[in-house]
Amino acid sequence: MKKLNFIQITALYVGIIMGAGFASGRECWQYFGVFGQDGFNGIYAVVIFFIIISCMLAYIAISKGTNDLGELISPVNNPTINNIIGIVMAAIYYSMIIAMSAAGGSLLNQQFGMHKAVGGIIIVILVIITVLGDFERVSKVFSLLVPVLFVFGILVISLAIKSNFGQSGPTTGYDPGDMTPTWPIAAIVFCSYNCMGMVTMVGSSALNAKNSKHAFAGAVLGSIMLGILTLLLLKAMLTDMAFSASLDLPMLGFAARISKPLNIIYAIVLYGAVYSTAASTYYGFSTKLPNNKWKKPIIYIGAIVGFVIGLSGFKVIVEYLYSAQGYIGMLFIVLIIINFFKEFIGNRKASKQ
Secondary structure (H helix, E strand, O other), rough: OEEEEEHHHHHHHHHHOOOOOHHHOOOHHHHHHHHHOOHHHHHHHHHHHHHHHHHHHHHHHHHHHHOOOOHHHOOOOOHHHHHHHHHHHHHHHHHHHHHHHHHHHHHHHHHOOHHHHHHHHHHHHHHHHHHOOOOHHHHHHHHHHHHHHHHHHHHHHHHHHHHOOOOOOOOOOOEEEEEEOOOHHHHHHHHHHHHHHHHHHHHHHHHOOHHHHHHHHHHHHHHHHHHHHHHHHHHHHHHHHHHHHOOOOHHHHHHHHHHHHHHHHHHHHHHHHOOOHHHHHHHOOOOOOOOOOOHHHHHHHHHHHHHHHHHHOHHHHHHHHHHHHHHHHHHHHHHHHHHHHHHHHHHHHHHOO
């Protein structure tokens, strides 16, 4: 495939994170908005963390010449340990088809009153078609879709900030949930589960970059762009905290307040965001499947099962499933850091010999 430049890699990073939870505002509210102004502190910490971890992952991928989940995370050159890590990560990636099908269902339900099963099954079909086309098809989809998501996302966020609808309820006292009781913990959990969703795509983009400079530039720029987006998103949601807290998809609600045509456009854009995250994470899951006659049936069956579980509802999934992934991911983040230093020190010693 054609090698990727840093702009294309940046688009991949934004596409990975700018999914249902992010672009809808649900994720931002859950991990930053409930803390009011303190939520901004969490976002600043997140940007620094993203830059560090994404650059470490890109370095490991280039150094080892692999995008295998186990090898990117584990500092121990043990096939069994690498395989266990890969299986756990694949399970985390798989769980995102549950979340994204739920988000697709909630979106069409909130926007058009359709049964939640309709929006979910459409997402599942699109994801299966994309994933069966491997990394090249995923990267092409992101290159076309992410610029559109970015432009309309910024438009709705900016208009919401400018409109400043005013507070319709209290500005304090919102429950952050038992799993993320303070803003520092919420920021760590947010970083952790999002980084877990990035591992395979970061590795693949680094290996498919024109050179290491493009790989690292894409990692840094992608992290900064995500930080700017999150800061603006939080600012928009804090203009009416009670309204933001009341909806599964708060930014879709803000778009409806601004204008009906914009609301419809943003619903389409947001659906695209759901699809982009579902495709990238399900691709990560598919990389751990053996290349035999069972791979395609597992992809089909796995997506359908995820859709059925996702009917439980998006709001609950963001609060509990995402947070649980974050806590599991903390251990893997530690392993990634150790793995990076092991590779870096090893390469420095080798260059001196």
